[in-house]
Amino acid sequence: MNAAPTLAAAPFDAAELAALRADFPILSRTTRSGRPLVYLDSGATSQKPLAVLDAERRFYTEHNAAVHRGAHQLAEEATDAFEAARAAVGAFVGAPAHEVVFTKNATESLNLVAHAFSTSTAYAQRGSAPQGQRVDPRFVLAEGDEVLVTEAEHHANLVPWQELCARTGAVLRWVGVTDDGLLDADALDGLVTERTRVVAFAHASNVLGAVADVARFVAAARRVGAVTVLDACQSVPHLGVDLPALGVDLAAFSGHKALGPSGVGVLWGRAELLEAMPPFLTGGSMIELVRMERSTYAPAPQKFEAGVPMAAQAVGLHAAVDYLRALAPGGRGMERVEAHERALTALLLERLAELPWVRVVGPAAAADRVGLVSFVLEGVHAHDVGQLLDDEGVAVRVGHHCAWPLHRRLGAAATTRVSFGPYNQPSDVDAVLRGLHRAHELFA
Amino acid sequence: MNAAPTLAAAPFDAAELAALRADFPILSRTTRSGRPLVYLDSGATSQKPLAVLDAERRFYTEHNAAVHRGAHQLAEEATDAFEAARAAVGAFVGAPAHEVVFTKNATESLNLVAHAFSTSTAYAQRGSAPQGQRVDPRFVLAEGDEVLVTEAEHHANLVPWQELCARTGAVLRWVGVTDDGLLDADALDGLVTERTRVVAFAHASNVLGAVADVARFVAAARRVGAVTVLDACQSVPHLGVDLPALGVDLAAFSGHKALGPSGVGVLWGRAELLEAMPPFLTGGSMIELVRMERSTYAPAPQKFEAGVPMAAQAVGLHAAVDYLRALAPGGRGMERVEAHERALTALLLERLAELPWVRVVGPAAAADRVGLVSFVLEGVHAHDVGQLLDDEGVAVRVGHHCAWPLHRRLGAAATTRVSFGPYNQPSDVDAVLRGLHRAHELFA
């Protein structure tokens, strides 16, 4: 869409929205009940605009070759496209290209970081680091060293740390969640000790919608020299985010939640830290010198990108961030996306507040949230809610949303989550409400 | 293309080839020198037929959702498409769906296997396996246990094993390459000892083109109970391969070399073995039960597929294997692909044999090869050869092809590699020869 909005921080108006929605063909399909699709599961994965699909196809039909591996013209073109994607995706989150590592998804990004600790630890214990590679003490864990997460984490930012502890003898600690469904940030200072080596937390919770007080986490971690790892999966697609400015050391997000293709994720890290980390996946294209006995590795980001990469998907993600930026003049599209999704969130929260049989989890005010709302219908199982919404054509997510410990803490086996993308419209909220009323009538 | 060939094992005739080539739009582009593209770098990555691009696009415009995560209709459709891809890709290599793990590329597949050993070893040493999970002794390494590879491996099947040794204290051994550029298979029996726990080797070498005597490796490994890992990257796209019938335990290949999209690879493993292996990447969708303290994991293949997967790419790979099978009646397309590429290989070998200034590495006969040929031009650096071929519009790969130790052994800093796909034609060989003559005249 090419409409030039006038107010950078206003929601999209009806005309803008119609133009934008036309870029997403899937939004005009109907569902098995004959009703038009109302897609409200962008927190799981977003839909993709035609610009993204076209960019991928153009790559395949004009430039496809293995990147970083050939001297022929196609290989050069493919490599240029891949590296241009790195620069654009970096710029989208305020980072230089050489601090951007392409992975298959945010989960791989977070595992990569967790393994940097166990691999460094093994190198240090065995003296087995590649020749000339200093083992950085920040990544070496001693028995009883601590990894701090929160009780609200997505499994992707929890299980890799549990497994790191199982490999090394480190101990997992966590910031709890209060009865109100908020992070118990006051407990943070007591939990960060001299033994804390990693502080890993979500920028925005994929269940609560709450945006974390990043500065507070960073300050606590800095005090003891712990590495900070930000799970930015639910912030980067929905807010304007400048990762380096946040003060964290490393951050992960996925392309498929930010209008990009499936199969591509990002790890951002401060250059100095990426250099200090050992590789994770090893193989072709990430080496400096290979002998049968042992090998040495290329500088970051190549060091972390073993094998033929997801080039077409990186190119698709490039088109996605270009698309998002272009939603407002001066490349400030994310400001409008944020404003738009926040307006929808406020509308939904307002409507839900009128229903005494609905319990919303997380912050009461839209201003404290990214564009998603999870809730419980009293006396109705979330999967039945989801099914009735599905029957209205409304696609939402039900379950524990890969945050099982949080749901246990909230005393809810499952919640229903509505999550917005830039293409959602006020009438989508009406559709949700219709479905909720039906579920309430049928079951409660 | 829909031509119905009559003889299952004949090369494609001119008409068939013309129809097939029309499915690959990139083949009709021209290069900077104004000459038509002659793509002979399929060993690095193949080109993709329209059927693959269309399948991906259809997925995005009609069914896109996060798989294995939602109860709504789109999520069901996306999950069905993803699982149908698993079944089809499995069938393509003779395996049941539940033995197929989707990864981002073959490199990840091989790393996954290498980490199964170090993670099991850590679990055993610390008693830290997930509750109820038996640590399988086949994956536990003691100091001095041995990992056997070959000197001809691609870095992807070498460096992960070096790193495994660096993490565990295991020792890397390798089957050497003879002066003739063949695997020294006679040394195998002496190299497989009671301490050998893994035997990892390529089905077909990406430099020599030689097809390994798999049965011999398997027999030697079985004798001592070692796990066999096959790098099938250069066999699956070029030969009809039945992985379970080969007798190996695990095998890796990449989708992008088999007409599929970038960003998707495969690990095949015997069900029993996959069950015995701990997970690699951890996070959402691969869990059984998550508590803050520790988690348990889903059965394979889900256990190995953490995070939102590359669904569109799996769907594209499904279309690719369907396309390949349909190149001959009864789904026997790979027999014709093999015959076709072998005929081109024979032609190329024949023409190169006429040039006293060309030294071919690997087996002399096309019958002992997959469809690729690497060679050295006396007195001319491979990168200059590649550049002059590029000027003829011919895309080949020059360098060590991620097999640096092998090149050191062959006494060649770099070779030029011509690798075929089903869409190559005899005139492509003529174009190579034209470029080689020019290089010889200019530099020698």
Place this chain on the structure above:
Amino acid sequence: MDLYQQLIIEHSKRPHGSGLREPFGAQVHHVNPTCGDEVTLRVDVADDGTVRDVSYDAEGCSISRASASVLHDLVVGRPLEQVQRTREAMHGMLTSRGEDAGDEDVLGDGVALAGVSRYPARVKCALLSWSALADAVLRVRPC
């Protein structure tokens, strides 16, 4: 929508035979991995192979609760052979992707669950108590 038949809603609101009772020959605990819901189920089988009681505690959606309630109706008082046939009929119907509408003579109110087979994500809900039953029976009468 063919999923939430009135019968299902009724069974789910007032499930028959709910609650854990004594005596019992075996107790099992099954979890639906896709949602984390669970059922604890007990069987009591007489020496002649008649199921004297099935008692259960089911946490889950309406489909899973209704299915447990229907199970209780179809199984209590029946010989194990018949229970086995009923279970197979139920499994067949639920996994038929809309092909098998179920035989009311065999499945009674259970045919109201036929619509579930069109919703792959919900099939496990309806199967949960039935797999628990199979498991429990196996423990009482290993074969």
Place this chain on the structure above:
Amino acid sequence: MDLYQQLIIEHSKRPHGSGLREPFGAQVHHVNPTCGDEVTLRVDVADDGTVRDVSYDAEGCSISRASASVLHDLVVGRPLEQVQRTREAMHGMLTSRGEDAGDEDVLGDGVALAGVSRYPARVKCALLSWSALADAVLRVRPC
């Protein structure tokens, strides 16, 4: 094809100043990571800052060998300040992606390498000996 100018071919076949000689103030070894090719390079700088000799052993493609040969011509007998300017001019031309054709007064035969800038994969070939030189000079004259 603008890459393999006749001058390049000649330099690559009969490279000027090739071989390692004594005396020298510093020796460095640089590898081109994209291809594994390498150069060992020595510089000998007089007290007045004049480069007395550059000697080298270059393993690599015609571009890298020709570039080392051109380097020898352009650097031997020149004061370090001028060498620095030459190196910058060469670097600028090679990384210009076809924008900078090079100044023959500064780069001599080196302008025949201008075409390299259009082939990103080959730019490192031509830069190899020049980065080695920069490194070697830094070791002789740290600043």
